[in-house]
Amino acid sequence: MKKVLSLTLLTLMVAFVSVAQDGGRKIPAVDIKTMDGSTFNTGSIQNDGNPIIISFWATWCSPCKRELNTIAEEYIDWQDETGVKLVAISIDDARQMHKVKPYVDGQAWDYEVYLDPNADFKRAMNVNNVPHTFLVDGDGNIVWQHNSYQPGDEEELYELVEKLSAGESIE
């Protein structure tokens, strides 16, 4: 009986996956925190019609820090060329969240950084593990996402940002 049930559920899941459509999904509105502790609603993430990168990371996640430190070196050029903005969401919990601001400043990041200490935004965005990076077009639609990071991934990401900035579709 249990096996039948699990098989049925698995089939249902696959069916859901195949019918679910990614296009046009907006950033969900969830209350998270700014680095000084204030409440911030993710529904108000915006960039005047320019593309947005949303990157989930944590101070204990080495590949996350590699990704964000690599992008940081080129971020000024990226912003000048495409108007893109990077929003970094730290999923550090109470143990490490007070160390996020010293880390961000210490690395001299110019990103917009928020804290998601109880994973509310992470869940709403369906992130399983970090690093997980989303690309949002000028109309606020989530158009691309990528899990994990290895050197060179930032090049693909930037090509997509350039396309979005030029008004091209990245389907």
Place this chain on the structure above:
Amino acid sequence: MTKPNLSASIAIACLSFLSLSSLAQENGGGILEGAQIHGNFDVYAQQYNRDSIIGAPIVPEKSGINAFTNLIVTKGNFSAGVRVESYIPPVQGFDVRYGNQSVGIPFRYATFSQDGLEVTAGNFYEQFGNGLILRAYEERALGLDNAFDGVRVKYSPYRGIYLKGLIGNQRYYWNKSDGIVRAFDTEFQVNELVPKLESSPLRILLGGSFVSKFQEGGNSSLRLPENVAGGAGRIQMNYKGFGLMGEYAYKANDPTKSNLYIYRPGQGVFVSATYSKKGFGVNISAKSIDNMEFRSDREAGLNDLFINYLPALTRQHTYNLAATLYPYATQPNGEIGIQGDLIYKIKRGSKLGGKYGTTITVNVSLINSMKRDYYVSNDMDSATALLSQQVYLPEDPGRIGYETNLLSVGDSVYYRDYNIEIDRKFTKNFKLKGTYVFQEYNIALIQNKVSPNVQAHIAILEGLNKLSKKHSIRWEAQAMWTHEDQGDWIFGLIEYGYSPHWIVTVLNQYNYGNKVEDLRVNYPTAQITYIQNALRMSIGYGRQRAGIFCVGGVCRNVPAANGLTVAITSSF
């Protein structure tokens, strides 16, 4: 523990999702036209070979699988979701109680929000402040999930004022807690509240929480309180580069199995100060907790049914030998600790910093016992032996157990961690990171092993060579030297990356310094990972060392294993 009718709830959830999804897919204008369905899944499967030398448990099924699927439907102000979980059976190291049922829907909810009001019915997670008095959360890698099942209301009556109220039972594997939790939290963001201060560089935030749990008294020989109240107050201030945070929590008398049924109230404090500017950051934090284990069931043990969360005040390491052999786990019944953390980036182009700059990170954490004067005996062992008889003793008619205060540091060293990390990019395509860690670990307390404190020196070198635009090699060399426990280890890893799709990893660890010659074992593993956007699939084969896997100071013992591992995650 009450057992909900699971097959019924599965059926209802499936049906509602089927109807919702079919409605959502229709273009003809159903009530959910324009609704969006999204979710993720996460599958982790292991196959187990026999391998007695590394102490791998014999698994009769020869395999284990943990699988999770989340589905969320949103439309306008409405959202609903379910999570299907299956454990057929759970992978080794997960609590066997997950194996009571192979598949089910332990998490389902519906939320409606409008004009600053948000109402959630069903399951939800929540955190007040730092979580010292209340935190419901999920840490899937640890098999930890203390979600509430009930109702939560969030409301912002005026700008700068945030209220939350909730009531519910907590998740207990496939069941729910008997105990009921009721809680309320208020937060004032002073700068939003007072228009004059809106653009002030001084940012002030105040918060307060109240939590109460109810559980029937049962038939103990003691008179147990059925309602236990707790509360916390917090403040956070920021001025330019400076930040100051403090939270104090208090819990009324709450005799439980783990505190030997004493009636002593619990209390805890957590403070943190930071200063940072471009290229420099420093944080000092301190924590003291006494008898602060707060659970919705007084008989619960392990990581079960915690209402609150007490973060460990130690660095969360990422390198294998530093992270999984001797990691600290919070001692909720009492500990005092302090931690300092410093990051400094030497300017690029300077003589010391090199062409690309160099980052130095230093971290120190010290955690000790709390000094206690027991009422019945000065010797802790005989005092606890008397208390465990669960009677009122003439010397201690209130069963308070002992006297202490949040500043009385005890002699027993629970943990020490001194570490320094230097990260330097030498050329456009070559980076090197060197780390040294010293750890002292109270293995008798944390792992119940008969041994003096472990003192371990760990040295780590990590390199990253970018071969071309898409090809890279990353490697790690780690060594640990210690006279205690399992003795010395070395660890080596090579990872080849072909962006954006492929990663191949080969690693080995060798316990060359084990006092027992037969246990000087190698643990080789190889793994291939494929990534396509949000999809990530990996397959690995080899030996996995027994270790302690921790997130946020909460730990899970992972037994040794030998075999195949498959992991698939995606989101859509």
